[in-house]
Amino acid sequence: MLDPDAHADLASVLAGAYALPAVALERLPIGQVTVNYRAQAGDEVLFVKQYQDGADLAAEQEAVDQAALAGTHQVPVARVRRSTDGRSIVQQDRVAVSVWEWVSGTVVDDGLSPAQQRAAGAALGRIHVAFADHPAGERPSSKLDKWMHPDIDKLEATTVKLLGIAGERAQRDAFDEEALRTLAERRAVLHRIPELLAGLPQLTCQVLHGDYSAVNLLFDGDTLAAVLDFLPPDPFLVAYELGRIAFDPRTVVLNDDWITAGVNLVAAYLDTNPHLPAADVTACARVALLQLMTSLYGVKQHYLKPGLLQDDLDQFWLLRHAAAQRLLENLADVETELAQVSRSR
Structure with a gap:
């Protein structure tokens, strides 16, 4: 399982792989298979998804690609933020993450209008x-x-x-x-x-x-x-x-x-x-x-x-x-x- 309190390791990956130093991380109470964060990097807000140990990262990469494909067909999607060397998902030691643009909005939990x-x-x-x-x-x-x-x-x-x-x-x-x-x-x-x-x-x-x-x-x-x-x-x-x-x-x-x-x-x-x-x-x-x-x-x-x-x-x-x-x-x-x-x- 993930150690959701391991902010230091996650922050290190964000600084090294994404050139995002001094990121303020707020864990979000969503997700059953990943630990998710709101990341404040200066004036920029991002969504950070941390994968569990043993996650199939090749499959997760395919999922990222699916979102991108849907986006080319007039489907509103969040865009992935690539690392400084162009990766959609970064793994360093036991930390694996993807970083996404923050999309403002709410999940409707009482039935759609x-x-x-x-x-x-x-x-x-x-x-x-x-x-x-x-x-x-x-x-x-x-x-x-x-x-x-x-x-x-x-x-x-x-x-x-x-x-x-x-x-x-x-x-x-x-x-x-x-x-x-x-x-x-x-x-x-x-x-x-x-x-x-x-x-x-x-x-x-x-x-x-x-x-x-x-x-x-x-x-x-x-x-x-x-x-x-x-x-x-x-x-x-x-x-x-x-x-x-x-x-x-x-x-x-x-x-x-x-x-x-x-x-x-x-x-x-x-x-x-x-x-x-x-x-x-x-x-x-x-x-x-x-x-x-x-x-x-x-x-x-x-x-x-x-x-x-x-x-x-x-x-x-x-x-x-x-x-x-x-x-x-x-x-x-x-x-x-x-x-x-x-x-x-």
């Missing part, structure tokens, strides 16, 4: 158009076969294990009680997964952003200021990435008119990527639901391996579970609305 939904949808459409012919799209997806054939027995066994850990605590706290409730609810619907998978049509697979979610979108009011944290190129389902942001758990749980909100985002996506097959559009909510139902992200970390910001993960699990329940109950209505918007193109 209609204008923000349209901006997010349009940007994602441009990203998918930009990446449609990516050479990496010709190779097999590293995740698709596993995703299409989830180990439901293993998922149930893990759910039972987590229920046992939470239930056996001598003094249960509020999250333990919520975990017991939500895990029991999840276990009760695991048998629905095969029928949901069986209802999927043939779907488009290509290189994606990889983590297109609300936490990786910076807004300045209703304007999308930057799309952040692209992942290395690896083909996967277009419907997955579209459904994930259109039916983001914050939208589904916090917005009473969440179906209209999700369809609004999808319509904006189709404005910039009008050639996506109707089958992918209609299936995107089902794919998003399957992703939620087959994931114990957050609660699993709580009881087995706490993350860097575990309190955030706890709340994320509760939000994702509530979204899964609502999507499951209303899937037929959602798919009817999506089919209609896809036919209108």
Whole structure:
């Protein structure tokens, strides 16, 4: 793991490799796999990402390249600040970093407004158009076969294990009680997964952003200021990435008119990527639901391996579970609305 207090080593790298002496570093409470900083260098403000020991820096370089490619297709992105010898990522001893321009904006954590939904949808459409012919799209997806054939027995066994850990605590706290409730609810619907998978049509697979979610979108009011944290190129389902942001758990749980909100985002996506097959559009909510139902992200970390910001993960699990329940109950209505918007193109 990183030593997040090792400012001296990080400052030394910034001074030596980037000619940024006397940098004031402020750690930011964001990120689960990197430690991130706001860096003040004189009058200049920068974003510094420090990678964990053992990180695949070649893959991280590919991710930097993906952001640059998207930027050439009218997608707002942060620009990487290269070192004095031209590198996007610098490793010295055990410190590996990348430095980026600071983009002013905020992450919307209570559901996107209609204008923000349209901006997010349009940007994602441009990203998918930009990446449609990516050479990496010709190779097999590293995740698709596993995703299409989830180990439901293993998922149930893990759910039972987590229920046992939470239930056996001598003094249960509020999250333990919520975990017991939500895990029991999840276990009760695991048998629905095969029928949901069986209802999927043939779907488009290509290189994606990889983590297109609300936490990786910076807004300045209703304007999308930057799309952040692209992942290395690896083909996967277009419907997955579209459904994930259109039916983001914050939208589904916090917005009473969440179906209209999700369809609004999808319509904006189709404005910039009008050639996506109707089958992918209609299936995107089902794919998003399957992703939620087959994931114990957050609660699993709580009881087995706490993350860097575990309190955030706890709340994320509760939000994702509530979204899964609502999507499951209303899937037929959602798919009817999506089919209609896809036919209108």
